[in-house]
Amino acid sequence: MEDYLIRVITTNKEIRALAVRSTDLVNEGQKRHQxxxxxxxxxxRTLTGALLVGSLIKSGDEIILKIKGDGPIGTIVADANQEGEVRGYVTNPNIKFLKNKAGKLDVARAVGKGQLSVTKINRFKDPYEGKVALVSGEIAEDLTYYFTSSEQIPSAVGLGVLVDTDLSVKAAGGFLIQLLPDASDETIERLEENLKKIKSVSKMIESGFTPEELLDKLLEGFEYRLMARKDVVYKCRCSRERSSELVLSLGEEEIKKTLQEQGQIEVQCHFCNEKYRFLEEEINELMSNQSAE
Ligand SMILES: [Zn+2]
Structure with a gap:
């Protein structure tokens, strides 16, 4: 099965729901950042959450989901667009094994206390940032709080990642359920009952649940219509050209100094760990092109 995301609306127009399978792309993130x-x-969880948030924006726009806590992992960043492309990184990818009392990976302890922010980027407008304090550091609960408090949309978010003994990703996925303005009390009660029955998203994905089957469980008792389906991938938008701009932005003095010390300038992309190396000859050419413009 491949990674994909679906967005649906119930036929009574009271609930919007999204579900995603993200096993392969989270695995890609694990490999790139070790x-x-x-x-x-x-x-x-952050990559998966960013895809869900990024599916509610306009085509061409982007979102950046940032979780900045005081725990050992540092900051977690993921950015996604409406096309289903996502990339991300954490400050400290190789933190120690932390387990909580239930024997689960202790993401909350790794994240600590801090803030969650969502920045919406539109080419023609100033970026818009919404921020909330972290309520648990478990990320799904924090995103739920973000939607409810910052965007004023009653929501439920579930995110799950199951890591295998060889460190690869066994299963990953998530969902986002939102109440639309005219949702009745009956709808809310029914939905709450359904949500209580969901124990672990990652276990459901592991046992072969498709995003559709995940929503069948979450929206049990409701009829719904498929609004969109798209493939989702880990994709970085860095390039040698963009990296060369970064090199030039260092300024002549800094460039000369680095070349003297290291014989080359290396730019590494935070998001995918790709390294771009520039030798003196190429940098000189870039600089003369720049001054000719
Ligand atoms: Zn990159």
Whole structure:
């Protein structure tokens, strides 16, 4: 099965729901950043959450989901667009194995106390940022709080990542349920009953649940219509050209100094760990092109 995301609306127009399978892309993130299990879970939940948030924006726009706590993992960043492309990183990918009392990977302890922010980026407007304090550091609960408090939309978010013994990702996925303005008390009660029955999203994905089957459980008793389905991937938008701009932005003095010390300038992308190396000859050419413009 491949990674994909679906968005639906109930036929009574009272609930909007999204579900995603993100196993392969979280696995890609694990490999690129060589994350240890707790960091994999934290990064994977953030990547999956960013895809859900990024599916509610306009085509061409982007969102950045940032979780900045005081725990050992540092900051977790993921950015996603409406096309289903996501990328991300954590400050400390190789933090120690942390387990909580229930024997689960302790993401909350790795994250600590701090803030969650969502920045919406539109080419023609100033970026818009919504911020909330972290309520648990478990990320799904924090996103739920973000939607309810910052966007004033009653929501429920579930995110899950299951890490295998060989450090790869066994299963990952998530859902987002939102009440639309005219939702009745009956709808709310029914939905709450359904949500109580959901124990673990990652276990459901592991046992072969598709995003549709996940929503069948969450929206039991409701009829719904499929509004969108799209493939989701881990994709970085860095390039040699963009990296060369970064090199030039260092300024002539800094460039000369680095070349003298290291014989080259290396730019590494935070999001995918790709390294771009620039030798003196190429940098000189870039600089002369720049001054010719
Ligand atoms: Zn990159």
């Amino acid at each position: 994350t240890t299990p707790v960091a994999t879970a934290a990064l994977g």
